[in-house]
Amino acid sequence: MRPKLLTISAIALVGALGLLAGSQTWVSFMVDGTHSVETVAGHEVNAAVSPISIAIVAAALALTIAGPVFRRALGVLVALLGAGLTALTISVLAAPLTAITGTITSLTGISGEATTDLVVWSRLSAWIWVCVVAGVLAAILGLVVAVFSGTWAAGGRKYDAAPRPADVSTNTPDRISDWDALSGGDDPSDGEADDAGRKR
Structure with missing residues (x-):
């Protein structure tokens, strides 16, 4: 697998992982006087977790068509998004x-x-650590894109205009041209006759 495809796929997967982790339970707790365990998901704890993860996935999609300069800018953006997700x-x-x-x-x-x-018991879920890992990986991959994306093969070759067919030789007989020549008083068969004589 080529470095470009591998890196972009990894960024998209990391963003999706952050989005998944944010939708899962991060904190479980019990309040004094109750016997039920309450849970809080990541996006409830911090509403910015899901939008940041979605932005990482969107940046990965943009990288598939971005040019060299824009790729570096997107790499820096992914690194910042990953750092923000980790910090949150x-x-x-x-x-x-x-x-x-x-x-x-x-x-x-x-x-x-x-x-x-009022909280008598609380516990952190493993999903919160998954989100930390996703943020760290996104930051690292963003830096990789910012530094090394200049060596990626240029995209968009399949959209280039197809080469034009070679021009038809002017020596090829053309009936319309022959009629024009006859109208002007020339006999186009004279040249053909001369060519035939030379070949003999």
């Missing part, structure tokens, strides 16, 4: 209860600093 996910890892305060408030009606004190 790590912020949830660093303070998961703070990230779900909105959900806790909607369940209990209590807001403020006391919100997180």
Whole structure:
């Protein structure tokens, strides 16, 4: 598989992985006084996770038709998107209860600093780590595109105009030209007769 196709496919897969991870449960918790486990998905914790992942996939599609200069710009963009996705996910890892305060408030009606004190149990899902990996890989692949995409083969060859057929030789007999010659007083068969005589 060629480097261009491999890299673009990897970027698209990483973006799709980030989108999938964002739709899964990131934090599970239980509030004091209840016996039910509540779950919060990644895009609920941070609404920017899904749009960033979609943008990475869109950038991969744009890379399939981009020229050398635009490819480098897209590579930088993918690297920044990957870094942003990683940073957003790590912020949830660093303070998961703070990230779900909105959900806790909607369940209990209590807001403020006391919100997180109501949580008696919480757990992070493996999907949040998957999103971190997706962000890191997107950043690395974006840098690869920015640095090495200049060596990729130029695309769009199949859309180039087809070569024109060779012009018909002026020596080929043409009935319309013959009639024009006769109208002007010339006999086109004279030249043919001379050629036949030379061949003999």
